[in-house]
Amino acid sequence: MKLKKIFLFLLLVNFIGFAQDSMVEKKNQIKALKTSFFTSELSLTSSEASRFWPIYNAYDDKQFEIRHQKVRTYRNSMKNNLLDKMSEKDATDLLRQIESTDEEIYLLRKNLITNLKRFLPKVKIIKLKKAEEDFNRKLLQQYKDKNSKN
Template sequence: MKRILIILLTIAFAIPAMAQPEPNKQQQRNQRYQQIQSAKIAFFTAELELTPKEAEEFWPVYNQYWKERETVIRRVQGTLRNVNRSLKGEQAMTESEIKKQLEIYINGSSEEGAIHKDYFVKFMKILPPTKVAKLYVAEEEFRMKMIHQLRGTGGPGTTPDQRQPK
């Protein structure tokens, strides 16, 4: 009898726990994105050694730069995903539709290059050349750090015992 009572109580408490809504994938993605952005700001601030005045001028410009780049990157990635789905037979596309998607993909590189050029000039008005150089190096280092973190390899400079198992 005790055993049945324990089982019933366990089930009674387990059902409401299972009914708790899970954070949806979009919320999880947004939360993860915010965590990455916070880590990026901290990393860049340390690497660039910005003065308070530089930081005040730099971050709004950099945030706009990143927003513009991200818009282009997402559009380009979306077109490549569409082409890939078509090649796998998951999405029907005509040859002309594939060609148009590829043109968008190729033009994205030019757009991203134009953004780089435009913001290089803006960054040079705010920061000395050494700090602009540090910015580009920090972007690449942060990108690689995130890739290694996602793969669980720890990245360059870590010993095997510091790396996470795959």
């Protein structure tokens, strides 16, 4: 019986590891597509690209971390059945968390722009915002298309 529990545990750990590997692989694929798309859309010179990518990747990784950890945590609290049972104190705490996360993301973005202004023309910084929106729209459309075929 003990051996069976150990086997089930190892199987579960293996499955979780596979799922995480798959998620990391998908994230890397998206990152590669984003790199290609942004380089093209922004017409980065090699000098600009060598300075841009380390700064942008650090920003993107931190933003992903914030959204993945914090937003997911409070989104679970906002499920309909939980909202109806939420006290005013809990709602106040949750609202404070949401505001704090939004501010953290805003400050992260503001810092990115400040760092990029040091070497990128401002037009390219504005083009970055548009490229991010276009890329996200394109990615969402591909996801919708893929799901409508299934």
